[in-house]
Amino acid sequence: MDIFIQQIINGLVLGSIYALVALGYTMVYGIMGLINFAHGEVVMIGAMVALFVIKALAGLPVFVTLPLALAAAAGVCMAVGFTIERVAYRPLRRAPKLAPLITAIGVSIILQNLAMLIWGRNYHAFPPILPTSDHEIFGATITSLQIVIIVIAALMMAGLTLLVQRTRLGRAMRATSENPPIAQLMGVNINQIISATFVIGSALAAVAGLMVSANYSIAHYYMGFMLGLKAFTAAVLGGIGNLAGAMLGGILLGIIESLGAGYIGDLTGGFLGSHYQDIFAFFVLIGVLIFRPSGLIGERIAERA
Amino acid sequence: MMAITLDSLRTDKRSALIATAAIGILLAVAPFVVGSALGNSWLRILDFALLYIMLALGLNIVVGFAGLLDMGYIAFYAVGAYLYALLASPHFGLHVPVWIIIPAGAVLAGVAGALLGAPTLRLRGDYLAIVTLGFGEIVRIFMNNLNAPVNITNGPQGISSIDPINMGGITLAKPLTVMGVTIPSLHAYYYLFLALTLLIVFVSIRLEDSRIGRAWVAIREDEIAAKACGINTRNIKLLAFTMGASFGGVAGGLFAGFQGFVSPESFNLMESVMVLCMVVLGGMGHIPGVILGGVMLTVLPEFFRHSAGPIQQALFGKILLDPEALRMLLFGLALVVVMLYRPAGLWPSTIRRREFRNGSASDVLKEGE
Numbered sequence: 001m002d003i004f005i006q007q008i009i010n011g012l013v014l015g016s017i018y019a020l021v022a023l024g025y026t027m028v029y030g031i032m033g034l035i036n037f038a039h040g041e042v043v044m045i046g047a048m049v050a051l052f053v054i055k056a057l058a059g060l061p062v063f064v065t066l067p068l069a070l071a072a073a074a075g076v077c078m079a080v081g082f083t084i085e086r087v088a089y090r091p092l093r094r095a096p097k098l099a100p101l102i103t104a105i106g107v108s109i110i111l112q113n114l115a116m117l118i119w120g121r122n123y124h125a126f127p128p129i130l131p132t133s134d135h136e137i138f139g140a141t142i143t144s145l146q147i148v149i150i151v152i153a154a155l156m157m158a159g160l161t162l163l164v165q166r167t168r169l170g171r172a173m174r175a176t177s178e179n180p181p182i183a184q185l186m187g188v189n190i191n192q193i194i195s196a197t198f199v200i201g202s203a204l205a206a207v208a209g210l211m212v213s214a215n216y217s218i219a220h221y222y223m224g225f226m227l228g229l230k231a232f233t234a235a236v237l238g239g240i241g242n243l244a245g246a247m248l249g250g251i252l253l254g255i256i257e258s259l260g261a262g263y264i265g266d267l268t269g270g271f272l273g274s275h276y277q278d279i280f281a282f283f284v285l286i287g288v289l290i291f292r293p294s295g296l297i298g299e300r301i302a303e304r305a
Numbered sequence: 306m307m308a309i310t311l312d313s314l315r316t317d318k319r320s321a322l323i324a325t326a327a328i329g330i331l332l333a334v335a336p337f338v339v340g341s342a343l344g345n346s347w348l349r350i351l352d353f354a355l356l357y358i359m360l361a362l363g364l365n366i367v368v369g370f371a372g373l374l375d376m377g378y379i380a381f382y383a384v385g386a387y388l389y390a391l392l393a394s395p396h397f398g399l400h401v402p403v404w405i406i407i408p409a410g411a412v413l414a415g416v417a418g419a420l421l422g423a424p425t426l427r428l429r430g431d432y433l434a435i436v437t438l439g440f441g442e443i444v445r446i447f448m449n450n451l452n453a454p455v456n457i458t459n460g461p462q463g464i465s466s467i468d469p470i471n472m473g474g475i476t477l478a479k480p481l482t483v484m485g486v487t488i489p490s491l492h493a494y495y496y497l498f499l500a501l502t503l504l505i506v507f508v509s510i511r512l513e514d515s516r517i518g519r520a521w522v523a524i525r526e527d528e529i530a531a532k533a534c535g536i537n538t539r540n541i542k543l544l545a546f547t548m549g550a551s552f553g554g555v556a557g558g559l560f561a562g563f564q565g566f567v568s569p570e571s572f573n574l575m576e577s578v579m580v581l582c583m584v585v586l587g588g589m590g591h592i593p594g595v596i597l598g599g600v601m602l603t604v605l606p607e608f609f610r611h612s613a614g615p616i617q618q619a620l621f622g623k624i625l626l627d628p629e630a631l632r633m634l635l636f637g638l639a640l641v642v643v644m645l646y647r648p649a650g651l652w653p654s655t656i657r658r659r660e661f662r663n664g665s666a667s668d669v670l671k672e673g674e
Contacts (some may be wrong), residue, residue: 035431037535088641095648097430098374098585106640113634117626229438229574236435279446282439286424289436293427 005037006140007262008255013146013215014172015254016153020208021231022238022246023160024201030241034091037104038084040228041111042202045080046073046209047219048119051126062129073206080111081202082195090191092148108225115221126217149211156207157247160200164243169196177241230257233281237288239298249294256284309441318619336495346657352563355498356556359600361583362502362509362592363552366580369590370518371545372525374434377421377441377579381550383572384417385410385557387448387458389409390567393468396459403470406557414554415547422546426539441577449569463568470562477562494563501559505552512548521545522590586643588650597652609635 021043028036035122050073057065088103130148164170175183176193184190212227213219234253238245260280287294335515340348367375392401421440425433452460469478477497481488488496512518520541523531532538561567579602584636587598609632617624617631643651 029431033435088645091645092648095644096589098368098589099644099648102582102585103641103644105582106637106644109633109637109640113630113637116630117634121627121630211572225574229442233435233439236432240431275450279443282443285439286436289428289432290424292433293429295432 002139003087003262004259005138007258009137009140009142009146010095011255011258012251013149013254014258015234015251017208017212017215017227017250018231018234018254019247019250020153020156020204020211021227021252022235023157023243024205024237025228025232025235026240026243026246027173027197027201029235031173031194032089033097034089034100035104035232036084036198036201037087037101037228038107038111039201039205040224040226040231041108041115041158042077042080042084042205042224043209043212043227043231044115044219044221044224045111046077046202046206047213047223048115048124048209048221049073049076050206051124051197051213051219052119054127058127066129069194070207070210073210074203077202077206077209078199081198081205085195085198090194093254112221112224117130119221121221124219126213126219129214145214147214152207153211155198160204161243163200169193173197186303230281233285237285239295242295242298245297253281253284254295256280317640332499334624336492340489340492347489347607348495350496350603352491352498354603355495355502356560356563356594357580357583357603358502359498359505359556359559360553361587361595361599362505362574363433364580365509365549365584365590365592365595366512366521366552367545367549369595370513370521370525371542372521373542373545374430375546375549376434376438376574376581377444378437378549378553378580379446379572379574379577380393380421380441381414381417381553382557382560382624383444383448383569384414384550385463385554386561386571387557388554389414389558389561390464390467391457393562394464394465395466400468403558403562404560407555410554410558411551412554413663415551417554418546418548418550418610419543421550426542438574438577441455441572441574444472445572445574451615454627458569461569463566463570465566467561467565467567469565470494470559487613498559498563500553506592506596507553513592517541517544526588543620570610586640586650588653591650591652591654594650594652594654598650601651605639606632606636 005083022037024039024042025036028034028039050069053069053072057068075138084107088107089100091247092100092103127275130143130145133144135144135147160169164173172183172188173196175186175188176190180190209224213223230253231250234249236249237244237253238247238249257277257280261277264276264280294300336348336351339351360378363381364375364378367373367378367525385407389406391397392399392409393403394400420438425436428436431594448458449461452462458464469476471477475481478490478491480490481493520531520536523534523536524541526540528538560571564571583598583602584595585598586602587596588594610628612624613628613632613635614624617626617628647653
């Protein structure tokens with residue numbers, strides 16, 4: 001039973017990180033119908049910037065370095081996200097559907113290799129920012145860092161929900177995703193809204209990047225790829241284009257993955273080991289999509305009439 | 306301009322004949338020219354370009370003709386390659402002849418394609434993309450881990466010393482002597498791959514003009530309308546997956562025989578993405594465009610690989626930036642720039658280009674600035 005709760009806790013931590021990244025994918029998809037393939041690399045850049053700011057400010061107290069690192073990472077990521085949209089996606093809004101997918105892949109390759117040029121191809125150890133104190137919950141342990149990750153992720157998700165549901169900007173975003181031409185007739189500046197979407201998504205990605213590298217205490221120029229893939233899977237699992245779906249999908253995926261890694265050996269009598277962890281995400285995804293082709297809480301959109 | 310000359314080719318039989326002959330001669334002497342001018346490493350790249358053309362043409366059936374976005378296509382390449390590796394290497398001590406393995410690879414990959422296609426028939430565009438992507442990853446992860454408890458794929462180490470392609474007692478691994486002319490191994494592989502590529506091109510062209518090909522295009526353009534016209538969309542979509550996958554299986558088998566070594570690393574997601582880029586960058590659904598895309602995306606990274614170091618050396622006297630990172634950086638830039646300036650691909654079909662030019666202007670979102 002302890003192992004079960006332990007895996008749930010680990011899954012919750014991992015899942016809240018996935019959820020933050022998935023939100024970035026789903027927001028962009030909801031508004032533009034585009035898979036922003038480069039989003040995983042934005043997460044990686046966030047992690048790298050945060051890591052190097054924390055290293056540079058070593059010696060200062062945590063409540064100084066952490067906000068500074070977060071601010072720097074978020075700033076850089078927002079700039080990167082804004083630039084990506086302007087350079088690689090905006091000129092292609094009239095283009096065939098797959099063209100922006102290819103530029104997205106191109107941007108992803110560019111960002112990855114820029115990161116390699118700037119930070120080298122080594123793994124970087126993430127300095128411990130919080131005291132590693134363990135807390136006991138139902139016989140399982142949870143570190144302070146994990147608590148902080150879950151709390152911050154929950155706050156960010158609540159904040160985003162408020163932003164989208166309660167503010168003028170949020171209303172404009174919803175209107176744009178509903179029907180861009182009509183939104184424009186109602187006085188919404190679509191270009192601004194799309195830019196804002198990318199900037200917000202990138203800020204979330206920066207936070208997620210800091211979290212994931214703090215959690216595994218490692219950062220690497222290639223880390224964004226698999227993370228982005230998983231997060232995108234999470235977004236699709238929940239129903240892409242749907243904010244609540246991304247959150248649900250992310251957390252579910254995190255929990256399924258860590259439970260799977262914990263129990264796969266027992267379930268298959270030792271035939272499959274925990275290195276099959278990455279397979280779970282995809283099996284669950286395929287299973288869900290066979291029965292619910294638009295994701296768990298995606299709207300049932302009729303095929304175009 | 307290109308379109309005009311092509312159209313005139315189609316009408317004017319004599320110039321068509323001359324053009325065909327010229328292309329034929331060019332293809333026949335290409336390995337000798339490349340081999341002597343640029344060396345064996347470029348000859349290998351040429352061989353790989355042919356393999357990638359086969360893959361791109363296979364994916365073109367799924368993505369280009371039928372409009373089903375498949376991002377795990379490399380899995381079928383892997384199926385073909387691993388089948389060859391398992392049946393013709395010391396790993397199991399089996400040495401099955403090549404004319405059994407390659408067709409078997411095509412069939413097995415086709416079955417895998419149908420298995421992937423069946424559960425995904427209901428999915429719309431981007432959902433299909435992620436499921437196929439997941440399928441590709443599942444195949445790769447299994448190949449990476451099926452070394453315990455029973456060693457089937459030899460895990461991450463891969464399978465080595467695979468038999469070279471051997472036809473009727475003639476092995477392509479050593480220089481061949483045909484009628485007094487010695488053909489080095491890389492050249493022999495080139496001609497074999499060229500023959501199969503031409504076969505695949507021929508099949509693709511015939512498929513495109515067939516009833517099935519037109520049904521694929523109808524599904525791509527509007528699935529509901531296609532259904533209403535009496536097309537059995539389920540079977541036709543499954544057929545697209547199966548046919549596309551079987552091309553991949555053939556290319557995979559050839560790859561294993563050529564390389565002599567397979568490991569899961571050769572079949573990662575980046576490879577799927579690369580093949581997809583070839584199709585889209587070249588011109589989706591247009592066979593000459595896809596071939597161009599295949600050649601470009603094989604040659605371009607290699608060109609950058611060979612030039613990224615020396616050019617820096619020449620310009621600055623030392624290597625400032627990691628050439629490997631720089632080459633991929635340039636490659637990424639090339640992808641973005643080409644797509645920005647030619648969103649319908651480098652060489653789109655005339656119909657598609659026309660469509661694109663008077664695209665639906667009603668959509669304000671697509672107005673851009």
